[in-house]
Amino acid sequence: MKQSNNRTIERPNNEKLEKIRHSLSHIMAHAVEDIYKDVKFGIGPTIEDGFYYDFELPRLLTNEDLPKIEKMMKKLLAQNIEFKKSEVTPAEANQRSIKQPYKLELIKELAKDGQTISYYTSGGFDDLCAGPHVNNTREIPSDAFKLTRIAGAYWRGDEKNPQLQRIYGVAFETKPELENHLKMLEEAKNRDHRKLGQELELFMIDEEVGPGLVLWLPKGAILRKEIENFVLEEYQKKGYQLVLTPHIASQKLFSKSGHLGFYKDGMYSPMDIEGEQYYAKPMNCPFHIKIYKHTNHSYRELPIRYTELGTVYRYEKSGVLHGLLRVRGFTQDDAHIICTEEQLTDELVGVIDLTKYILETFGFAKFKVVLSIRGKDNKKNYLGSDQEWKLAEEGLKKALTVGKWDYEVEEGEAVFYGPKIDIKVLDVMGREWQISTLQLDFNQPKRFDMTYIDNEGNKKRPFMLHRALLGSLERFTGVLIEHYAGAFPTWLSPIQVYIIPVGKDHFKFSEELGKTLKEANIRAEVDLNRETVGYKIRKSEKMKVPYMLVIGDKEMKSKSLNVRIRAHKEVKKMTQKTFVDRIKKEIVNNK
Ligand SMILES: [Zn+2]
Ligand SMILES: [Zn+2]
Structure with a gap:
């Protein structure tokens, strides 16, 4: 089968988990129908870490809807609902999905290809589906899934088609596995190259x-x-x-x-x-x-x-x-x-x-x-x-x-x-x-x-x-941004040294230092804005610059630099020459 080149997470080859996830997508659709009524259903497959289902709903969902749907799902799971499969003819399928235009479209294609058409009934919910599913919702742990987000999704991924609302959920076999995964998702969010691309002005x-x-x-x-x-x-x-x-x-x-x-x-x-x-x-x-x-x-x-x-x-x-x-x-x-x-x-x-x-x-x-x-x-x-x-x-x-x-x-x-x-x-x-x-x-x-x-x-x-x-x-580059969480090694960093003069009196010295570094082919930037030193330090940290130099009276009088090193979260005293040599060495060695 053709796989999306967007795939980022290893898909587990775990039949039991696949069944749990797929069954949860039906249970979610069931819950959505119970809550919002008049729902048109798209498709609800499993994905790398869980499942989703696409809906056409009377109104736009917000994140506040998710706990409500989750609660309803848990209620359904507790009812020990059985999943029952039935195979039907195209005519029966058309009848069964008569109010579901997206399903009718799928039925038409299945019938054209001569494929078997099957339905799964779980409680009051009936869905066109090839399965497989759990036999009973008893097999689904109710504390190992979570609805994570809502996104717009064109029917069949085609922008000429109506836009549906997609609800994503993650699901695992145990609660600790879910918790680990949620932690990982949070970390992934912090590394998202779209977010970092904006913050780092890339x-x-x-x-x-x-x-x-x-x-x-x-x-x-x-x-x-x-x-x-x-x-x-x-x-x-x-x-x-x-x-x-x-x-x-x-x-x-x-x-x-x-x-x-x-x-x-x-x-x-x-x-x-x-x-x-x-x-x-x-x-x-x-x-x-x-x-x-x-x-x-x-x-x-x-x-x-x-x-x-x-x-x-x-x-x-x-x-x-x-x-x-x-x-x-x-x-x-x-x-x-x-x-x-x-x-x-x-x-x-x-x-x-x-x-x-x-x-x-x-x-x-x-x-x-x-x-x-x-x-x-x-x-x-x-x-x-x-x-x-x-x-x-x-x-x-x-x-x-x-x-x-x-x-x-x-x-x-x-x-x-x-x-x-x-x-x-x-x-x-x-x-x-x-x-x-x-x-x-x-x-x-x-x-x-x-x-x-x-x-x-x-x-x-x-x-x-x-x-x-x-x-x-x-x-x-997108992968690299996520891999490093934007904190690139020196040779790749757009700014390698950030120079922060404490006050106006330190501007000239800082600019000269910046010039010296630039002449040594080091990407240095001098922050001549009137903000406080603390603000500028935070700015440099946010830009994930590998080296930061704060220049005040002490630094101007002394022969050495106080170098704040991102990687070690420490300040080190070194001569200008040692500092330049260190950076140049990193650049040459792709470090
Ligand atoms: Zn070629
Ligand atoms: Zn199904």
Whole structure:
């Protein structure tokens, strides 16, 4: 099954808990109907940590409604209600859900696909559902769930549809597990990159610019530039060559690449330029292929590795957009490696090793590797023959084995042109984030007739690897903000030193100190506002600046600085030179 790339928390493979959660979504719907009457029901599935249900209600819910609904749910649970399943014909289903337009829509689709239609009845509540459920509400602990929030959700995630009200709940098998989880949610809220992005003045999203389109503020641009510079330098050390390509291209290019045939849903509508259709690019590959084909290549030149910080545009429904994590335009640290069959394993292993090094430098210590292969039942969604897919999938497996990586296999998660390896990181809270991707492509080299001349003078078809190690820079930055809770290591901090003069008499000295630090390539900011020292210290703490210097009479007379170090929550006396050397060392070492 297709999984949202927004998934952040490991989904437990626990059947009993799944049943509890799913049953609670019915009980919640039951309670909502009892309280608010005239309710139209959407869907109510389980999610990573609980469940939700979508409702169309006579009025907008507020957070005050949640305890009321919870109370009603507990009352229902105490009644030892049984869940009874019944299978019905489409005609019976239409009758049973006659007042439920959303359910009727679902029934129509189930009937069209010839699927079994089933209902679950629990007490006075009847719901179209495939199950499974608990047998009796006795199996549901009434102190291990909590309704957490209300959100707007378009029916089926499509903004053209009516907006429903979604109530989220979390549920576990025991009360301590619930309490732990609630604590974790609170911590996650403090780390939310949308909140921190605003507080730290990193980025904004403006309605007039459009949802899912990010504006990077000066401090955010510094952070992002540091990330970009670091990876580009590492890639170039590994023999990658930088290329640059445009944001749009003629439909001719995307027809040839297969994107218009297999990826059109992910692309925006075309624009007309002198009678020809142009598309915003969803991927950079076809452009890099054109660059490869600019000249003839001999086997001696391979592997060729083209890299680009390429900005791509992919269609996302507004309902799924989420801060920096899911956007409509984003920049990939993309690269395409063109190589011979013999070079394939070395190149793959090289990319995975480089990924690990890069992600570790950014402070991630734990990884999860997933091999995504073609689905068995929907081969028509993929380009290429069985033989080619087998070769490609075996190629990736071999590289993972040679590199001694543990991995999981996910079926049906491959890209239309080939299988892929995804690398996920675990952040400090143990949340899982999909970051890096490495894809093997035997299709586009064929479609574009890419060749090289082998050592016997024969024309041969190369392989192509697509790889983006940070994935999207927007998403990666979002993950990084949450991982560090905004307290970035020195080399990434938009402000590295915050200088606070105590009074007007200390302005000049502070400014000169700031100048000295800036000349040493240290990002220093001097706060010349007229607020109190205490206020400025709090401001610096809120901005999570790694080093703070308060400058008063004592500091001006003395040869040394009193350095407040964020990481140690302490003040240390050191000479200006020691201080500068310390920061420069951290910057050079990506610390
Ligand atoms: Zn159900
Ligand atoms: Zn590509």
